Amino acid sequence: MNNFWSVTASLLEGFWVTCAIFAVTLVLALPLGLIIAFGAMSSFKPVKAVVKVFIWVIRGTPLMLQLLVVYYGPALIFHWDLMPRFIATIVAFVINYACYFAEIYRGGIESISKGQREAGQVLGMTKTQIFFKVILLQVVKRIVPPMSNEIITLVKDTSLARIILVEELLKAAQEFTAWGLMWPLFYTGVFYLLFVGILTLVFRGIEKKLDYFRS
Amino acid sequence: MSYLELVNFNKKFGQTEVLKGIDLKVEKGEVVTVIGSSGSGKTTLLRCINFLERPDSGRMSLDGEILFDGDGIKNEKETELREKRLNFGLVFQSFNLFPQYNVIKNVTLAPTLLLGTEVKLLKKSLKAEGLQGKEIKERIKQYKEKRKTEIENDGIKLLEKTGLTEKAKAFPCELSGGQQQRVAIARALALKPKVLCFDEPTSALDPELTGEVLKVIKSLKGDDRTMIIVTHEMGFAKGVSDKVVFMSGGVIEEEGTPEEIFDNPKSAKLKAFLLNIGDKEGKESV
Numbered sequence: 001m002n003n004f005w006s007v008t009a010s011l012l013e014g015f016w017v018t019c020a021i022f023a024v025t026l027v028l029a030l031p032l033g034l035i036i037a038f039g040a041m042s043s044f045k046p047v048k049a050v051v052k053v054f055i056w057v058i059r060g061t062p063l064m065l066q067l068l069v070v071y072y073g074p075a076l077i078f079h080w081d082l083m084p085r086f087i088a089t090i091v092a093f094v095i096n097y098a099c100y101f102a103e104i105y106r107g108g109i110e111s112i113s114k115g116q117r118e119a120g121q122v123l124g125m126t127k128t129q130i131f132f133k134v135i136l137l138q139v140v141k142r143i144v145p146p147m148s149n150e151i152i153t154l155v156k157d158t159s160l161a162r163i164i165l166v167e168e169l170l171k172a173a174q175e176f177t178a179w180g181l182m183w184p185l186f187y188t189g190v191f192y193l194l195f196v197g198i199l200t201l202v203f204r205g206i207e208k209k210l211d212y213f214r215s
Numbered sequence: 216m217s218y219l220e221l222v223n224f225n226k227k228f229g230q231t232e233v234l235k236g237i238d239l240k241v242e243k244g245e246v247v248t249v250i251g252s253s254g255s256g257k258t259t260l261l262r263c264i265n266f267l268e269r270p271d272s273g274r275m276s277l278d279g280e281i282l283f284d285g286d287g288i289k290n291e292k293e294t295e296l297r298e299k300r301l302n303f304g305l306v307f308q309s310f311n312l313f314p315q316y317n318v319i320k321n322v323t324l325a326p327t328l329l330l331g332t333e334v335k336l337l338k339k340s341l342k343a344e345g346l347q348g349k350e351i352k353e354r355i356k357q358y359k360e361k362r363k364t365e366i367e368n369d370g371i372k373l374l375e376k377t378g379l380t381e382k383a384k385a386f387p388c389e390l391s392g393g394q395q396q397r398v399a400i401a402r403a404l405a406l407k408p409k410v411l412c413f414d415e416p417t418s419a420l421d422p423e424l425t426g427e428v429l430k431v432i433k434s435l436k437g438d439d440r441t442m443i444i445v446t447h448e449m450g451f452a453k454g455v456s457d458k459v460v461f462m463s464g465g466v467i468e469e470e471g472t473p474e475e476i477f478d479n480p481k482s483a484k485l486k487a488f489l490l491n492i493g494d495k496e497g498k499e500s501v
Contacts, residue, residue, distance in 0.1 A: 115307055118307070213314045213388055
């Protein structure tokens with residue numbers, strides 16, 4: 001029993017780091033994704049091309065590779081000091097997730113019928129007003145399901161930070177294998193499942209809240 | 216000079232010439248319907264008038280003011296464009312109501328957003344009068360409240376006019392197509408446009424719902440309201456119009472009073488068009 005509590009305490013510490021990676025990534029990647037989405041939809045061709053290639057590279061290579069590049073790259077190429085592991089994780093995660101979010105935003109924005117924008121135009125609205133007052137909420141409603149998928153994936157992807165030795169949940173559990181303990185690894189599943197369970201409820205709530213209109 | 220004048224409107228999409236030298240005059244308070252087969256350029260003409268498309272060349276003036284001349288529009292600022300657009304209202308074939316807002320909010324949204332611009336202007340003029348910061352704030356607050364009530368009341372009146380008073384709090388998805396289109400009409404009227412345009416307002420509706428929409432449009436005639444209506448409803452065009460314009464292949468083939476157009480068509484194309492439509496309507500009623 002003593003064993004159980006010490007494992008729990010140690011996993012909780014790791015879980016705290018997991019939650020931090022998750023939350024900070026989300027807070028930064030959600031708005032950055034919108035900026036990237038606007039870049040991908042830009043009518044200025046060079047910007048559009050650069051952003052599209054960037055998205056292709058980020059989505060086309062493993063997140064684990066990106067983590068390694070962000071962490072070791074500056075040190076190996078420019079001989080800079082290694083940055084804190086947590087910062088490297090956040091940088092890699094934010095860039096990676098912002099690209100995925102950007103594509104979801106773009107799909108959502110482009111799926112809104114041209115007529116909505118035109119209706120705003122003939123009613124004398126500015127571009128900003130059309131985006132925020134007419135388009136945005138309709139986009140939000142449409143992207144809740146794909147966004148919840150992506151955000152749930154993020155919960156589990158945080159475990160990749162283990163590759164650059166960030167003390168997150170999985171690494172905390174793995175350390176017990178040295179003592180011959182397997183069950184802490186299974187125990188992490190409880191944390192992930194609970195976390196994802198709560199998120200699922202939150203997303204269901206959001207979907208319900210936006211259920212009052214159809215677009 | 217007529218109230219609304221279009222001179223030599225031309226518009227190409229790629230290689231296709233959609234409008235070929237359109238000249239159109241509309242007097243104040245006049246109801247003009249535009250008929251013609253699909254692809255004749257009717258909708259494009261309406262979209263050009265509403266600044267949703269830019270004609271490649273041509274001139275447009277409204278009430279003596281030139282709104283568009285040649286290709287001068289290309290360097291226009293968004294604000295100027297918006298101001299010009301506000302002279303016109305447009306009711307779309309597919310309604311395009313804002314689904315996330317209820318009926319009354321759909322109608323009052325645009326005037327409420329324009330209130331922001333009004334307040335800015337007021338602030339400027341109050342400052343120019345040399346008023347103090349606190350007093351300016353107070354005056355603006357009063358103005359805002361007054362205008363908000365006005366906008367709300369206008370909206371309620373418009374819903375009465377379109378027979379939607381009971382639906383004020385309903386969302387678009389809870390309404391029939393005919394009701395949605397009536398909301399769209401109220402929404403367009405809320406900005407008091409000088410010229411109200413309709414782009415096939417009943418084409419997306421079930422036949423049994425077209426009547427209620429046409430009735431509302433008919434009720435708008437008079438009050439000096441200038442309207443341009445693109446429609447496939449010949450009976451309606453005959454009944455409501457002061458002038459009928461027949462378009463074919465991007466040109467105005469013939470125009471005149473409803474009697475001239477429907478009872479005494481001159482051009483071969485118009486005769487063929489009317490015959491064709493008559494056949495179809497005959498068949499449908501069988």
